[in-house]
Amino acid sequence: MSLALDDYLREHDGVITLDHARDAGMSNDAVNRVVRAGRWRRCTPGVFFAEDHRFTDAARVRVSVWSYGIEATASGLAAAWWLDMTKFAPEIVEVTVPRDRRLTHRAGTRLRRRDLASVDVVERRGLRITAPDLTIIEAASRPGGGARVMDSALQRRHSELPRLWRAQLRNKGRHGAPRSRRLLQAASNGARSEAERLFARLLDRAGFTGWKANYAVAGYDVDFAFVGPMVAVEIDGLAFHSDADDFHRDRKRQNAISLAGWQVLRFTWLDLTEYPERVIAQVRLAICGV
Template identity: 35%
Template sequence: MRFIRAVWLWAGSGAVIEGSAALFWQRRSDRPLTDVTVSCGRNLRPPRNPNWPIRVRRRVVNEFWTVRWNRIVTVRTEYAIAQLLPTAGPALLDDAVRRRWVTVDQVAEVHRAVSSRGSVVRGTILAAAGSGAISEAERILHRSLRAAGIRGWRANAAVNLGSGRRIGDVVFEEIRLLVEIDGFAFHTDHERFEDDRRRQNEFTLAGWTVLRFTWWTLNQEPDRVVRDIQSTLSRLRDR
């Protein structure tokens, strides 16, 4: 914490702490910092000291996107999250919304106002967060399974278990393989969360193998998802 303050003081008038350091200063993150990013309107050269990992951006952050927090100036929480989304992925947004630090609309406002590297990835995450991430992930999975020539599955299929009928996202009933897709946690209330866990336990107790993938993994690495499913299918058919 002292190091962040020292960087802000070193950068001088108009300095703004950004990104992960801003979240750390606001106690929105407890991850170890690899560097501190500061913006200012002057051309500053960081000291060449490995114990002082400073990144300087020569730019002026609009005052609207800044806040004075515990005696230093940082970007607002939603701004910092928007900056980090392309590299941190959807888990950062999911966690921030669940903890009620920000709303999706607030981060989307930053996205619309500020053009920066990673805008396409950030836009994809925000679009999914505001609507049907699961639906899109299901479509990606179905297309990927068909393209790989994988057959014997049904989508959103009812399965008779000892406890009653349960719906699976993708069901390979003959070999008892269930593939489930997880979206944003903040889309799920506590009752739904508990029911999802009970449902998975019921499938497992009935002798099913359950694979779970996030919509983000399906979006970014569909080939890996298909390989994992193919490997599981081979193992289950050989036993």
């Protein structure tokens, strides 16, 4: 086998397609001989894995996408993982293909049929994936993704809200669009008021009474105050520390409230939507000590 082919396999996680092998100068017969010799494993028709490599998550994702042809694109949580936006590769690899393609579903994948605009597709390490902006809003709308994906992406400067909104509007009819729109609204102007309404509903359902909203403490209005036990609760939207000036203002405000003798709890939109039971438990502990 040529050095060029060895380099290709090393750079592509040990995965190669029949077309790539032909481009490297191999005939169909040569590919079949390598498969019969046990050096390559046929994963799907036209997609092979070199057995002298380790079959990693990257190899699994690459096989899943390439098994649907050259126009297939990794999307959702698979694309988010490929872009290092999430820590773990999803068990089921989401793949988006053009709407008019009639393809057989393959095990371990979730097939989406949709025509993607060129601006919404990029290539990373030789694999077609959805571009970062579309990846963020799609991954955030998937089970296992949620608000934490969008929050992390905004905090780490993977994107900015105006770009995410443009990606959302370009892809209004896609699966999960309503949920990602709600998350974008939570991260946009007015996020705090929406998060505050959600927190108030959590308090009501948990049976808390006697709290006051927008209560003055040490020259600041705290979002929620339990006056007797002197517990202040501050609510933030998604990516609430994305601006350095905001971060320092928040610290100054929180220090002043604490120095006035109040215990301060902070919760984000991510806390309220993903971990509501934990939020209520912490409020109860602060107020009642249990």
